Amino acid sequence: xxxxxxxxxxxxxxxxxxxxxxxxxxxxxxxxxxxxxxxxxxxxxxxxxxxxxxxxxxxxxxxxxxxxxxxxxxxxxxxxxxxxxxxxxxxxxxxxxxxxxxxxxxxxxxxxxx
Numbered sequence: 001x002x003x004x005x006x007x008x009x010x011x012x013x014x015x016x017x018x019x020x021x022x023x024x025x026x027x028x029x030x031x032x033x034x035x036x037x038x039x040x041x042x043x044x045x046x047x048x049x050x051x052x053x054x055x056x057x058x059x060x061x062x063x064x065x066x067x068x069x070x071x072x073x074x075x076x077x078x079x080x081x082x083x084x085x086x087x088x089x090x091x092x093x094x095x096x097x098x099x100x101x102x103x104x105x106x107x108x109x110x111x112x113x114x
Contacts, residue, residue, distance in 0.1 A: 006045070009064040012053035013039060014104045019050050022103050026081050060105030068110045071098040090114055 013019040016039045023029040029041035029048070039050040046066055053059060068074060071088035075098050078085060088098040088110075095111040102108065 006047075008047050008049055010049040010051060011062055011064060011106045012055070012059040012104065013050040014053065014056060014059065016050060016052060018103055023048070026078065026083050027100065027108075028077065028081070056105055059102075062105075063107035063109055065109045065111060068112050071096050071110050071112050074098055074110050 016034060016037075020031055020034055020039055020041065023041045024031055027043070029043040029046075032040040032042050032047070034040075037052055041048050041050075048064065075085060075088055078098075078100065083100065085098065085100060088096050090096045094114055096114050097112075098110040100108040100110070
């Protein structure tokens with residue numbers, strides 16, 4: 001029997017509407033919920049939650065790691081959606097990674113095994 005099914009990061013947002021627009025328009029997520037004090041976006045099997053936070057320092061010191069099949073395909077997609085990113089790089093720990101920083105400073109790390 002499986003005990004743990006998934007993890008869902010809860011990230012800081014300086015403005016939930018801005019976060020929703022970025023994750024939907026630039027990263028291809030879908031809005032699941034947006035209320036006064038909570039945002040949920042999802043894409044395929046990934047789900048990310050956001051809470052309001054007035055302290056940018058918190059968001060700038062937070063990251064989320066998302067395992068993917070192809071960082072290059074995401075790089076191409078995100079670039080076509082208007083993001084200016086550095087191409088994915090192979091890291092010494094055996095992962096090829098693509099980094100995206102959202103408008104409030106949260107670091108999204110997309111990684112695939114090499």
